[in-house]
Amino acid sequence: MSTITKRGNKYRATISLYGKGEYKRETKTFKTKEDANLWAMEMELQKGQGKNLAERSTLFPDFYENWVNTVKKDDVREATFINYQRTIKIVNDLFSNIQLKNLNDTVMQKKLDQYASTHSKKTTKELVLKIRASIKYAYARGLIATDFGSLIKPKGIEKEKRNVALAVSDFKKLRAYCLNNSNDEFNILVLLALETGARRGELLGLKKEDLYEYGVHIRRSISPTNDDTRLKTKHSRRDISINKDVFDLVSNLALDKEDYIFDWDGFHQATHLQTLLKKLNIPKTTFHGLRDTHASFLFSNDIKIDYISLRLGHNSITTTQNYYISLMVDKQKKHQQDADALNLLNDLSE
Incomplete structure (x- = not known):
């Protein structure tokens, strides 16, 4: 039921509501009786449509x-x-x-x-x-x-991207160093990140039984904040092939482990990575940046995007395109492609 009451020069509309076992009233004041009636009718209509008006006063x-x-x-x-x-x-x-x-x-x-x-x-x-x-x-x-x-539009401060993909020359330098210094377990972890494009948690979640010749099964992910080992999405469950030299290093490391292949090391991998990059005079990036580097390298060498999407464990090719669109042309190939593009455009004027 709704009522309209005149109060001075204005009109107050009141509707009765019922929710959570108790009756409530909603009121609103208008300059004209017509506006008050329209509001009351709209509210009654919404009540008739099953709208939960009684709980709209909830903070x-x-x-x-x-x-x-x-x-x-x-x-x-x-x-x-x-x-x-x-x-x-x-x-x-x-x-x-x-x-x-x-x-x-x-x-x-x-x-x-x-x-x-x-x-x-x-x-x-x-x-x-x-x-x-x-x-x-x-x-x-x-x-x-x-x-x-x-x-609603998200705004905010534009910060410099931390997950920067390495140039091919730095990618090769880091990979070569890790291959030649495989006595350090952390270097094998970095090498496998570059080789697979897997997330840090997925790499830390690898067990002996996840190795196959030649590749790794991604079946779980380790988090520093909780004990949930489920993967990010169902598409994250995948098998990633790797080179024999990398496979041999990971397999040898796994021989001395009882369960997980890599030591979680208090989840200090980000700090260790910065130390390693500084030592090699390679620009700063993160473990996710190594994932971006892997994707960038494949893109720049014309590997099909549907394969890259599967390898990265994305929900769809669209996800891969949207997230890695800026990586589709490698930094060191861009200058040549700029020249090629300008030459093509120049031909139009001849």
Whole structure:
């Protein structure tokens, strides 16, 4: 039921709501009786469509925390769930007093822009993706009137990329050094990263039974933050072929191991990698940068993208194209390709 009450020069519309075992009332004041009636009719229509108007007064942070701990808990890997939990405090700080019914793309964009002013665009984008998913769920449950998530744009500070793909000359230098200094277990780990393009956690998750002639089975991933060994996606489960010389080194290393081939070493691989790169006078990069280097090398040598996608364990070729588009032309081939392109264009004027 809805009622319209005149209060001075304005009109107050009231609708009755029922949710979670109790009755509530929603009110809104308008300048004209016509506007009040239109709002009341719209609310009654939404009630008739099964919209959960009674819970629209819920604070967005309360809804988000409940969504993370119920909907997402069993829907994602443990490591991913931990990332979702970390965003609960961020959402609470940004939207502390905002109810679901008062949320829209303008309100949310303004709050997220505040966050973006002190965070990288990558970090902001990860937050926006999670919030978009929660908004989609809220809309499906009738808790908000529209699914405005797609209108929210991630902004942020553009930081220098850390996962830089090495030039071919540096790739060869690093690979040769690791091959010639295989007495150090860490060098074999770096060598295998360059050889396979596998993620660090996937390499640390290798066991004796994961070796085959000549290659490795990727069946698990080790995380420094939790005990979940599941792979990132179902497509991450794959077999990657490797050269015999690399296979022999990994196989010999595995002989003296009882379970995992590589020592996790307190997950200090990033620090060790920087030390090694500095020693060889190679530009800084990360373990994911070694993955990018592997992809870049294959791209630059005209290996088909569908094969590269399978080797990297991507969900689809589109993922490979979108993520590695900047790597499709190797730095040291670019100058020659620039010249070739200019020569072709020059021919048009002859």
